[in-house]
Amino acid sequence: MAVSPEDFTCPVLISDYPNVLLGHGSGGKMTARLIAGLFLPSFANPALAALNDQAVVEWDGTRIAITTDSFVVSPLFFPGGDIGSLAVNGTVNDLAVGGAIPMWIAVAFILEEGLPMADLERIVRSTAAAAEAAGVTLVTGDTKVVDRGKGDGIFITTTGVGIVPAGVSLSADRCRPGDRILLSGPIGVHGVAIMSVREGIEFETEMGSDTAPLTGLTRVMLEAAGGPEGGDGPSTSGGRHAQPSSPSVDRAGIRCMRDPTRGGLSSALNEIAQASGVGMLLDEGAIEVPDAVRGACEMLGLDPLYVANEGVLVAIVAPEAADRVLEAMRSHPLGGRAALIGEVVSEHSGIVALRSAVGGTRVVDMLAGEQLPRIC
Secondary structure (H helix, E strand, O other), X not given: OOOOHHHHOOOOOHHHOOOOOHHXXXXXXXXXXXXXXXXXHHXXXXXXXXXXXXXXXXXXXXXXXXXXXXXXXXXXXXXXXXXXXXXXXXXXXXXXXXXXXXXXXXXXXXXXXXXXXXXXXXXXXXXXXXXXXXXXXXXXXXXXXXXXXXXXXXXXXXXXXXEOOOOOOOOOOOOOOOOEEEEOOOOOHHHHHHHHHHOOOOOOOOOOXXXXXXXXXXXXXXXXXXXXXXXXXXXXXXXXXXXXXXXXXXXXXXEEEEXXXXXXHHHHHHHHHHHHOOEEEEEHXXXXXXXXXXXXXXXXXXXXXXXXXOOOOEEEEOHHHHHHHHHHHHOOHHHOOOEEEEEEEOOOOXXXXXXXXXXXXXXXXXXXXXXXXXXX
């Protein structure tokens, strides 16, 4: 009997919820239903319908990538970062995993009355430093203040714009059976760093968020995907506003990339599998989960596959390009622990399965509700 994703989905419609719940912002099933049931029909257009982390539009022969995001993390400051650096890196990464070179960013600050000015200054300085490190320029913004008790300190909304070089075309609907699934590093670090502050969890060694701009990593991956002669690929060596050069080889070896933030690795791969109409089979032993992450998840009853990441990406790569892309990832500081974690299969279309270390196989579904509120 054929199995579909709906067989593992609770048949509750968006209209059955009279009010918005935290789960609607989880990045899992409830978020997907909210988007499919309300936002997509209301704003229907081809760029939005692709449901990638960024929209790619063409203007006068140039392909432009655009993304927008809001950041509501609590606490505002956490090991390894804060809401300001998180906002920049998260926006840059949504552009980078689409193959774009991030160029400009807009930032809106919604401030709560009573926020200490010292905290605001610290966040603004961190935002500026993160933009400098990521090679993007903050070109416009907005500031609003809401009543005390109605803003949780500060919310940040960003819009990022980048340029997609010629020869680069990544999308979640391009995966094919036989493709390899590559992961750039250990999972769950950002989510556990947030929890360590929020829940008062202490580790033998401090665990900081993995938040980081992934542009450099995606560049070396795209160059490697073009083949051994791929060194003529996109470059930003001419400065922070250097225009990307046009590669002379096709980068089709990489089907798509995602940074698995809300909903974690599981939700990101489920979205890709459903968009491409393929199945995925993961190898549990190949997915690195740091001991501190595993311990915290066991303590709180969480699954690391659903915990948010902010400096990790997952890529679906054609089999003939997988080895050289993986080698390129491992040559970069943010991909030194990259691994082949699974394969795209023709069976169980739209479903992600995990082969456990003891030989069994289980379905890894999308996050059903809200596992970790206010995580990004």
